[in-house]
Amino acid sequence: MADPEPTRRTASNLELISATLQxxxxxxxxxxxxxxHPAEIAHLLESMPPAQRELVWELVDPEYDGEVLLHLGDEVRQSLIQGMDADELVQAAHSLDVDDLAxxxxxxxxxVLQETLEGMDKQRxxxxxxxxxxxxxxxxxxxDTDTVTVRADVTLDVVLRYLRLRGALPDLTDxxxxxxxxxxxxxLLxxxxxxxxxxxxxxxxxxDTSSSAIEAATPAHEVAKIFQDRDLISAPVINESGVLLGRITIDDVVDVIREQADHSVMGRAGLSEDEDIFAPVILSSRRRAVWLGINLATAFLASWVIGLFEGTIERSVALAVLMPIVASMGGIAGSQTLTLVVRGLALDQVNRGNLRWIFSKEIAVGAINGLLWALxxxxxxxxxxxxxxxxxxxxxxxxxxxxxxxxxxxxxPPLLRRFGVDPAIAGSVILTTFTDVIGYASFLGLATVVLFSL
Amino acid sequence: MADPEPTRRTASNLELISATLQxxxxxxxxxxxxxxHPAEIAHLLESMPPAQRELVWELVDPEYDGEVLLHLGDEVRQSLIQGMDADELVQAAHSLDVDDLAxxxxxxxxxVLQETLEGMDKQRxxxxxxxxxxxxxxxxxxxDTDTVTVRADVTLDVVLRYLRLRGALPDLTDxxxxxxxxxxxxxLLxxxxxxxxxxxxxxxxxxDTSSSAIEAATPAHEVAKIFQDRDLISAPVINESGVLLGRITIDDVVDVIREQADHSVMGRAGLSEDEDIFAPVILSSRRRAVWLGINLATAFLASWVIGLFEGTIERSVALAVLMPIVASMGGIAGSQTLTLVVRGLALDQVNRGNLRWIFSKEIAVGAINGLLWALxxxxxxxxxxxxxxxxxxxxxxxxxxxxxxxxxxxxxPPLLRRFGVDPAIAGSVILTTFTDVIGYASFLGLATVVLFSL
Structure with missing residues (x-):
């Protein structure tokens, strides 16, 4: 019997293949x-520039194609699908579970979609x-709709015999x-x-009748919370009348959690969570240009405010030297508050009841740090x-x-949310626009009053 | 038999309790x-200002104390532990699994630690x-060390009888x-x-001998990757000689994934991932002051650069009006590149082999967007x-x-990592220092050359 090797060496496995390819x-x-493992092949593909990636994709056994595609980020997946012919795609689609295929x-x-649907049996x-x-x-x-159900009035012995007749259970059936x-x-049994x-x-x-089922309309982020809170591996999904529709398994929930996290981190820089680090130059440039354009507009707004005080700056150039400090410190302090509140909202920790408390606290913290660093x-x-x-x-x-x-x-953040805008993405740009404008205006405005009237 | 209610109403449950408390x-x-559920109690506690939080904590049944503490962020947990007496803590500790207690x-x-250890049986x-x-x-x-092991040479029937004698299996035993x-x-069986x-x-x-065990020294983030790649619920942990030490379950891995995500989001604003949004004003002010201080130092560095060109600004105040645009656009473009590379490093997508490719690509994207927005x-x-x-x-x-x-x-990012500094935290401050200094210096430097010599 083979002595299984620790999985620790995965990382170097990938390096080894890269070397062999060369x-x-x-x-x-x-x-x-x-x-x-298909997930490791996906990871390898995501770590390669386009030319090498296509080469390696050709080498992947067609029977793994579906699973590998599934583990790829949206962007890389789409680019590889574009290069595949219809037969390969239909085959890949057939190899997948229903939730993955969806x-x-x-x-x-x-x-391909047409052909895939036609090739399916009625149940699938x-x-x-x-x-x-x-x-x-x-x-x-x-x-996924692949559930194993039993009736309440049979004995465990009957269930045991049924399972033995039925054969292999779906993955992650606990x-x-x-x-x-x-x-x-x-x-649940x-x-x-x-x-x-x-x-x-x-x-x-x-x-166990204490664990409740999840309604099909429940948003994914709430499902993730339920799984985390209750340490679930799988949970039944029902419609509004309580009829069983399927089950959710932890692997899909982990993907939701990971995507949420990527979304906050990448969104802050105006990037999508599936951004392919090896995307073509033109594509990347075009997408990032949009974000730069938005920021340019806000930067010009700040410049316009400074422009209002040209006369003041002319009288004292020291103001031009110091003004970025006021703007920058406001941006840093504000983004600390913003980050906390955005996370609090995402975790449902912040609500109407305690927002006033948080408001008072943040004002106090702002005042204390304002005084300290002002000095x-x-x-x-x-x-x-x-x-x-x-x-x-x-x-x-x-x-x-x-x-x-x-x-x-x-x-x-609560305001943006009410207007259907994601505060994790738009919050930071809007905040720094405010702190830039208020920083420059208050510093140069005060200077105008003091220098011209005293 | 009661008709279980969908878990969807959890959020309003929490609101209901808040209202009942009032x-x-x-x-x-x-x-x-x-x-x-203890996790929901923990969530409720984390969503409350300190005074109310202590009141509610008093109402929690002592037998849930341990589980609730476990589900709290480090900061809230520490503040509640400080208010508990030794007996309560010893009782809470006894109710936990070994990995959770650790x-x-x-x-x-x-x-308390002393008493807890003395009250334990030898095996525990x-x-x-x-x-x-x-x-x-x-x-x-x-x-966790609570594993159920079997020998390879017995029949499944023997295992079935053994399990029935043994009684309840540890949670998440798949x-x-x-x-x-x-x-x-x-x-694995x-x-x-x-x-x-x-x-x-x-x-x-x-x-199944194809799934390999995880070595005890494997870092947590690699464990998380293995679980995600292979859709695992649990995995055995071995020492370097292959002897079984225990097993890791998906719930602990989900916590690792969530903490990693929080770490990137919060760290960027100089906050710890466990930051309590209801922390006392003085504590919050002190902690955030450190980050503001670091940023103030970098802001003064930028001011000092501007100060070098006072004479130039005096001759043309328009420069003072426009200079923040150059600095700001550099910061935005740089943080897009930084965010991608930091994530690529964290996911092991970026390595020595492809860093040069990414470098060329980012230079090209920078050049294209530089030209476009320069115009x-x-x-x-x-x-x-x-x-x-x-x-x-x-x-x-x-x-x-x-x-x-x-x-x-x-x-x-790779440089910071080599020096043992976390690029997710320090990267953005250092980057914007560079882009501020280079932005101001290049704009005002070029202006000095052009205005004074032409």
Whole structure:
């Protein structure tokens, strides 16, 4: 019996294949590649520039194509699908579970989709239709329809014999689902209970009725929360009348969690969560240009504010030297508040009831840090430009901007959300526009008042 | 048999309890609270200001204390532990699994720890010691030692009878672990195989030897990757000689994934991933002050660069008006590159082999967007200030800064990583320092050359 090797060496496996592709024969590379798990092949493909990627994709055994495509980010997946012929795609589609196929289906060309649907048996097609009838980011869109159900009134012994007749269970089956004869969800029977309880008991006596099923319309992020809170491996999905539709498994939930995380990190830089780091130059340039354009508009807004005070700056160039400090500190303080509130909203920690508490707290924190750093900045400005006036002006402007940053940081995310805008993406651009404008305006405005009237 | 209600209403449950706390009796609130899952109680506590939080914590049934503490962020957990007396803490510790207790242990006061260890039976203590002997963020630190093992040479029927005698299996047991008599890991026997295969088969005939075990020293983020790639629910953990130490379950892996995500999002704003949104004002102010201080230093560096060109700005105030645009566009373009490369590094997509490819690509994207926006900015500047010179200067400075942003964005993350600094946290501050300094210096430097010498 083979001594299994620790999975730790995966990373170097990938390096090895990259090296073989460069120096060894195609045959060697093909063999090594197809010995990997589809997810690892997907990872390898995502770590390669386009030319090499297509080469390696050719080497992947067609029977793994579906699984590999599934593990790829949207962008890389689409680019590879474009290079495949219809037969390959139909074959790939046939190899997948219904919930996975539902994920892939929007990337398939119409002709392939047609052929795939026609090649399906009736049961599989109606299951696919059930999954597709719910939004992709809902419990219904995440579910698989391949459930194993039992009745409540039979004994465990009957269930055990049924399973043995039935043969292999679907992947990640940790529980059987108990339904009545109208397919209404009643409870769950864990495999572990089935194995350890007295076989003479009925399912009704042993089953768990405390875990509730998830309604198909539940949004994906709530499903993720339920799975995390309750440490679930799988959960039944029902329609609004309580009829069992399918089940969601933890692997799909992990994907949801990972995508949410990527979305916050990438969205902040105006990138999509599926951005391919090896995307063609023209495509990348075009997409990033949009974000740069938005930021240019906000930068010109700040410049316009500065332009209003040209006369003031002419009288004291020190103002031009110091003004970015006020703007920058406001942006940093504001983004701390914003980040906390955006996360609090995403985790449902922040609601109408406690928003006022958070508001007061952030104002207090802004005031304390405003005062502290106003003092430090004033002192440095005083020493640098030997001017008490400038020291006082920058101190006051800092306090104003850190205060404003706290106000905007707390109020902006719930406001954006109400207008259907994702605060994780738009929040930071809007916030820094505010802190830039308020920073420049308060500093240069105060300077105008002090320098021209005193 | 009760008709289970869909879990969808969890969110409003929480709101209901909040309302009951304010308007109803303590008795009502206590009953509602303790009907929740510990994770939901933890979530409720995290969504409350400190005063209310302590009140609710008092209402939690002591038998749930341990589980609730476990589901809290480090910061909230520590603040609640401080208010508990030794008896309560010892009781809470006793109610936990070994791997969970290992997570909690560093937060416990020395006296409680002592008493907890003394109250343990020998087996539990030695298991705890095994978990504690590995770093918290390694496979050994994540593992639980509560495994169910079987021998390869027995029949499935023997295993079935053994399980029935043994009684309840540990939570999230989807597979039994097959070991030899020296406890060396041999393979896995899924409950689902156990239930569906012929009971006359031996374990050796049915077991899965293709899944490998995870070495205890494997870092947590690699464990997370293995679980995600292979859709695992649990995986055995072995030492370097292949002896079984314990197993890791998906719930702990999901926590790792969530913490990694929080770390990137929060770290970027200089916040810890466990930051309590309801932390006291003084504590929050002090912690955020550090980050503001670091940023102030970098802002003064930029100001100092501007200060070098005071004479130039005096001759043309338009420069002061336009200079933030160059700095800001560099920062935005650079953070797009940085975000992609940091994520690529975290996912092991970026390595020495393809870094050069990414470098060339990002330079090209930077050049294209530099040229594009240089033209736009030059045109606007030309119209605004009616000066071809200023238009030309800002265009050239933009191209220089977007080029520099691409160079810094690609090279900084691997460099920081080599020096043991987390690029997700420090990357963005260092990058914008570069783009500010280079932006101001190139724009004002070019202006000095053009205005003073032409």
């Amino acid at each position: 120096t060894g024969t195609m045959q060697q590379a093909r063999r090594m590649l197809n010995a990997l 994920d892939l289906i929007q990337d398939l060309p119409a002709a 097609r109606s299951r696919l239709e059930a999954v597709l009838s719910y939004p992709e980011d809902s419990a219904g869109g995440l579910m 529980k059987l689902i108990v339904v009545n004869r109208y397919d209404k969800y009643l409870g 864990g495999l572990s209970e089935l194995l350890t309880q007295d076989p003479e008991h009925t399912v009704a006596e042993v089953m 430090v900045v004033a002192l440095i400005a005083l020493i640098w430009f030997d001017s008490l006036r400038i020291g006082g002006i920058i101190a006051l402007a800092m306090i104003i901007n850190l205060f404003a940053a706290a106000v905007v940081g707390v109020t902006l | 308007t109803g009796t303590m008795q009502q609130a206590r009953r509602m609270l303790n009907a929740l 997570d909690l242990i560093q937060d416990l006061p020395a006296a 203590r030695s298991r705890l010691e095994a978990v504690l002997s590995y770093p918290e963020d390694s496979a050994g630190g994540l593992m 597979k039994l672990i097959v070991v030899n008599r020296y406890d060396k890991y041999l393979g 899924g409950l689902s195989e156990l239930l569906t295969q012929d009971p006359e088969h031996t374990v050796a005939e049915v077991m 736009v900015v030059a045109l606007i500047a030309l119209i605004w200030f009616d000066s071809l010179r200023i238009g030309g200067i800002i265009a050239l400075a933009m191209i220089i800064n977007l080029f520099a942003a691409a160079v810094v964005g690609v090279t900084l």
